[in-house]
Amino acid sequence: MATPTPSSVFLRLANTWRYLALRSDVDDILLELLGRFTLDKIYAGPGDRGAYQHIVIALLSQLKAVFDLQRLTIPSENTHVGWYLGFLVSWEVALRSVEFVLQIVVEGREFLYEHRQLRDRYLAEFLLAALRVIVLHPKAPTNQRARDRRERFARIHGSLEQVFDSYPGPKSFLLEVCKEVTGQLHADPDALALPLRLQSELPTLASELVCIRLVSYLASLAQYPPGKLRPR
Numbered sequence: 001m002a003t004p005t006p007s008s009v010f011l012r013l014a015n016t017w018r019y020l021a022l023r024s025d026v027d028d029i030l031l032e033l034l035g036r037f038t039l040d041k042i043y044a045g046p047g048d049r050g051a052y053q054h055i056v057i058a059l060l061s062q063l064k065a066v067f068d069l070q071r072l073t074i075p076s077e078n079t080h081v082g083w084y085l086g087f088l089v090s091w092e093v094a095l096r097s098v099e100f101v102l103q104i105v106v107e108g109r110e111f112l113y114e115h116r117q118l119r120d121r122y123l124a125e126f127l128l129a130a131l132r133v134i135v136l137h138p139k140a141p142t143n144q145r146a147r148d149r150r151e152r153f154a155r156i157h158g159s160l161e162q163v164f165d166s167y168p169g170p171k172s173f174l175l176e177v178c179k180e181v182t183g184q185l186h187a188d189p190d191a192l193a194l195p196l197r198l199q200s201e202l203p204t205l206a207s208e209l210v211c212i213r214l215v216s217y218l219a220s221l222a223q224y225p226p227g228k229l230r231p232r
Helices: 008-022 026-044 049-073 091-107 116-136 146-166 173-187 196-200 212-221
Strands: none
Touching (some): 008 049, 049 091, 116 146, 146 173
């Protein structure tokens, strides 16, 4: 029996996970994904609506996979954060990724308007994942005042309102949530910050979410044959 051929979206997601496993330069990974989309857009052809919809969905799926993992690398306020953020994306690149995607959807209405799932699911899920990281990010630009951040979020909220006004039909609940979130951030960039206790006890991939001691203990037990207790 022949093995089914994986879709191109699946292959792109697999490559994204491979990048995340082998590299720590998350900013560069995101910029490479955005740059590859720009090239794919050129070669998709102006009249191939289905191909353009496909590469937009692929981009949104890849970016969401990155930001879903980014949430697990955000340190709590008790953790000292130096100039090197390790596996954490920078605040500026995260925000520019959101701006880039919304610009694609706003400008691509002629090719994307009939694909409701692209907006109602893929776009909304990416936006919620990315905005969560941006809101919780421990190193927002120190040279930007609250007013400057409000203006950045105002542009994002305005672009999302253009999506609502330009595309026909009812909008999904998730997209409504995105609009509400961007509206809150436009009014106050710190409106959606975590409660004080969670700010100091935010779990990360390497702490509360994975019990390192328990994993090490279970691994040591595996060295002994069944029926024999580990010596104390």
